Amino acid sequence: xxxxxxxxxxxVALAGVALALAAVAACAPGASNxxxxxxxxxxxxxxVAKAGKVTLTEWDINTSGxxxxxxxxxxxxxxxxxxxxxxxxxxxxxxxxxxxxxxxLSSKNPPDVVQANQGYPDMGAFVKANLLLPLDxxxxxxxxxxxxxxxxxxxNKFSSDGKKWQTGNLYxxxxxxxxxxxxxxxxxxxxxGLPLPKTFSxxxxxxxxxxxKGQLPIQFGTGDKSPAIHLFGVAQAAIAGKQEVRxxxxxxxSAKWTDASTVQSAQVVSDWAKKGYLTAGANGLTGDxxxxxxxxxxxxxRIDGTWRLAELDQAMGSxxxxxxxxxxxxxxxxxxxxxxxxxxSITSKTKHADVAGAYLNFITDAHAEDVLAKTGxxxxxxxxxxxxxxxxxxxxxxxxxxxxxxxxxxxPYLDYTTPTFYDTITSNLQQLIGGKLDPKAxxxxxxxxxxxxxxxx
Amino acid sequence: MAAVSTPTDRTGAxxxxxxxxxxxxxxxxxxxxxxxxxxAFVLFGIFLLFPLIHGFWISLYQWDGLSxxxxxxxxxxxxxxxxxxxxxxxxxxxxxxxxxxxxPVSLALLLTAVMSRARHTKGLGFFRVVLFLPQVVASVVxxxxxxxxxxxxxxxxxxxxxxxxxxxxxxxxxxxxxxxPAVGLIGTWVExxxxxxxxxxxxxxxxxxxxEAARIDGAGAIREFxxxxxxxxxxxxAVALTLSVVAGLKSFDLIxxxxxxxxxxxxxxxxxxxxxxxxxxxxxxxxxxxGILLTLLILIATVVINRVDPGESR
Numbered sequence: 001x002x003x004x005x006x007x008x009x010x011x012v013a014l015a016g017v018a019l020a021l022a023a024v025a026a027c028a029p030g031a032s033n034x035x036x037x038x039x040x041x042x043x044x045x046x047x048v049a050k051a052g053k054v055t056l057t058e059w060d061i062n063t064s065g066x067x068x069x070x071x072x073x074x075x076x077x078x079x080x081x082x083x084x085x086x087x088x089x090x091x092x093x094x095x096x097x098x099x100x101x102x103x104x105l106s107s108k109n110p111p112d113v114v115q116a117n118q119g120y121p122d123m124g125a126f127v128k129a130n131l132l133l134p135l136d137x138x139x140x141x142x143x144x145x146x147x148x149x150x151x152x153x154x155x156n157k158f159s160s161d162g163k164k165w166q167t168g169n170l171y172x173x174x175x176x177x178x179x180x181x182x183x184x185x186x187x188x189x190x191x192x193g194l195p196l197p198k199t200f201s202x203x204x205x206x207x208x209x210x211x212x213k214g215q216l217p218i219q220f221g222t223g224d225k226s227p228a229i230h231l232f233g234v235a236q237a238a239i240a241g242k243q244e245v246r247x248x249x250x251x252x253x254s255a256k257w258t259d260a261s262t263v264q265s266a267q268v269v270s271d272w273a274k275k276g277y278l279t280a281g282a283n284g285l286t287g288d289x290x291x292x293x294x295x296x297x298x299x300x301x302r303i304d305g306t307w308r309l310a311e312l313d314q315a316m317g318s319x320x321x322x323x324x325x326x327x328x329x330x331x332x333x334x335x336x337x338x339x340x341x342x343x344x345s346i347t348s349k350t351k352h353a354d355v356a357g358a359y360l361n362f363i364t365d366a367h368a369e370d371v372l373a374k375t376g377x378x379x380x381x382x383x384x385x386x387x388x389x390x391x392x393x394x395x396x397x398x399x400x401x402x403x404x405x406x407x408x409x410x411x412p413y414l415d416y417t418t419p420t421f422y423d424t425i426t427s428n429l430q431q432l433i434g435g436k437l438d439p440k441a442x443x444x445x446x447x448x449x450x451x452x453x454x455x456x457x
Numbered sequence: 458m459a460a461v462s463t464p465t466d467r468t469g470a471x472x473x474x475x476x477x478x479x480x481x482x483x484x485x486x487x488x489x490x491x492x493x494x495x496x497a498f499v500l501f502g503i504f505l506l507f508p509l510i511h512g513f514w515i516s517l518y519q520w521d522g523l524s525x526x527x528x529x530x531x532x533x534x535x536x537x538x539x540x541x542x543x544x545x546x547x548x549x550x551x552x553x554x555x556x557x558x559x560x561p562v563s564l565a566l567l568l569t570a571v572m573s574r575a576r577h578t579k580g581l582g583f584f585r586v587v588l589f590l591p592q593v594v595a596s597v598v599x600x601x602x603x604x605x606x607x608x609x610x611x612x613x614x615x616x617x618x619x620x621x622x623x624x625x626x627x628x629x630x631x632x633x634x635x636x637x638p639a640v641g642l643i644g645t646w647v648e649x650x651x652x653x654x655x656x657x658x659x660x661x662x663x664x665x666x667x668x669e670a671a672r673i674d675g676a677g678a679i680r681e682f683x684x685x686x687x688x689x690x691x692x693x694x695a696v697a698l699t700l701s702v703v704a705g706l707k708s709f710d711l712i713x714x715x716x717x718x719x720x721x722x723x724x725x726x727x728x729x730x731x732x733x734x735x736x737x738x739x740x741x742x743x744x745x746x747x748g749i750l751l752t753l754l755i756l757i758a759t760v761v762i763n764r765v766d767p768g769e770s771r
Binding site: 028029030098099102105106121125126128129130131162223224225279280281282283284285286289293419420422423426427428430431434436437 | 514515518520521522523524525526528604607608609610627628629630631632633636716717718719720721722733736737738739740741742
């Protein structure tokens with residue numbers, strides 16, 4: 001009796017499991033979406049007022065500081081200009097947005113406008129899954145092709161299958177620019193008696209001199225993993241040159257991560273760590289902590305992005321300066337990692353594409369850039385109406401951005417290379433800096449990741 | 458269960474009628490019992506069973522979380538076993554079990570032995586609260602506090618320098634040898650209070666007479682601990698081990714906040730890999746496979762540990 005009941009129970013359970021399996025089996029995960037069509041030029045309406053009552057849901061990463069102020073202000077101005085439009089804003093930190101955006105985009109009711117990160121991991125994956133709307137016709141109507149430098153537009157382009165980056169359709173526009181450069185402590189630099197380095201070798205030669213004077217040459221921490229990319233990126237852009245780095249990241253051309261120039265760049269970073277030019281224990285110090293230390297006057301140089309503008313300006317005032325990384329030879333244009341803020345994109349399932357297009361134009365036009373500059377951001381295109389205070393960090397950063405943009409010196413962030421590259425490069429850089437990996441083995445690990453992706457793509 | 462082994466089975470007829478009646482009654486009450494369980498089972502089904510099965514289903518695909526998926530059968534599992542990075546992640550979680558479970562349980566037993574003898578110490582309640590506190594604090598807060606303690610210029614290194622041990626200061630969470638034990642010790646700190654509270658409650662349930670008898674027989678503190686306290690605490694030890702081993706195996710938040718698996722991959726653990734693969738690098742199928750493997754491992758660990766407690770298996 002007991003056995004029988006037990007058996008039945010088991011059979012029922014098995015049947016239940018089988019049934020449930022069959023139910024989920026009916027649909028393989030990730031049903032494919034149909035390809036969104038680029039709207040033909042004639043169909044675009046730029047007249048937002050005529051669109052009727054519209055609620056536009058917008059997801060961004062501008063949770064704090066000047067970026068938040070600018071977004072709030074621009075949204076309010078847009079609503080004032082078009083009273084028929086209500087903007088529903090959802091602001092999340094970059095990490096939170098990256099983690100939730102995929103689920104939101106693949107849901108039945110995605111937001112209308114989202115900020116998508118460039119490169120293969122995010123934008124490429126979204127395009128591949130047909131979740132973003134091609135914006136080429138909006139670019140034509142609103143003249144984005146003329147207002148934005150070609151190079152910046154290219155960062156937001158993908159082939160429609162999401163496999164080739166920086167070419168094909170336009171999938172977003174960016175508000176702000178950003179580059180990685182060298183912040184320096186003016187007082188300390190004077191104290192150790194050194195002028196600003198004009199070449200990369202001069203910069204390298206300064207490091208032992210600074211150490212000999214008892215100062216820390218480069219304030220640096222990468223406990224949170226990502227900052228090491230920028231340190232390595234600066235060395236690589238100088239040594240390997242912009243074209244080679246661009247080819248490697250876009251996996252075009254024949255450049256390999258194991259090429260001599262990249263091995264040499266890794267050697268430079270490894271030497272800096274070994275010789276004590278970087279903060280001791282950099283692997284256990286987060287980027288924020290290192291930045292705070294630099295603000296407190298520890299370290300002569302700090303390699304970091306322009307996104308630290310407001311923070312370091314507040315901490316150090318007129319004592320901090322910024323320069324783009326010096327080139328290999330004096331007088332050459334410099335090249336550095338950088339790009340633009342996350343692209344503002346329109347989702348393919350939106351019901352208000354034209355209103356969203358007008359919104360994108362509104363938050364990136366000349367007036368918007370003026371608002372961004374005044375609220376402590378670095379606009380992608382410098383507004384003619386704004387001049388930063390001479391001698392301020394703001395002025396240094398605006399000037400460096402202008403030169404780099406004009407001289408076509410941007411190299412893409414290295415983690416754009418493959419969906420897994422962030423992981424590979426950050427953990428391997430920690431090992432390189434910690435002395436656990438030699439430069440050859442380090443570059444081999446990078447090439448293995450990039451090679452596998454190229455093969456499967 | 459009793460029906461099977463009653464002696465009436467062998468003696469035969471006279472009891473048959475009574476047994477049949479009783480069986481009917483049991484059946485009816487069984488059915489009512491199931492009815493009471495139904496709401497819980499529905500919730501369990503919706504929130505645990507279905508996601509679990511669905512997770513298993515996804516683990517059979519190669520899927521980036523967005524575009525169409527490809528059926529790969531058990532390949533994700535094969536790769537989970539052959540991936541050296543993942544194997545070391547599982548090894549790391551075994552190391553964490555030592556810190557999350559074995560050390561806290563041992564230390565808590567020691568503390569119990571001391572505290573149960575000093576039952577009338579003033580302020581015992583205060584100590585209990587202090588020791589239990591880490592359990593109550595959100596683990597993200599715990600991790601943030603400890604990250605500051607372990608920082609290169611943090612409290613721990615300051616303290617070591619102050620007592621003349623400057624030579625052994627290091628960036629604890631950034632050191633390839635020390636990062637994993639450093640994270641583990643946070644776990645020890647968190648789990649010890651739970652174990653202690655369980656054991657102290659357990660000790661108070663052991664009949665006083667046993668202690669008195671042991672003392673009359675001339676047993677010292679150590680003898681008393683091993684002959685009375687320890688055997689009496691077996692159910693509580695089983696519970697403490699189950700909870701803390703599971704906590705060690707599924708540890709995610711501490712790693713996520715404190716090290717993100719670094720330096721290198723020195724502190725990556727399966728639960729972190731699940732999150733990382735699903736949300737960071739778009740390998741949802743592989744993430745689900747690891748999740749299922751981790752679930753199995755936790756189930757096995759729970760079953761094995763519960764053998765410790767005779768009360769459960771009897």
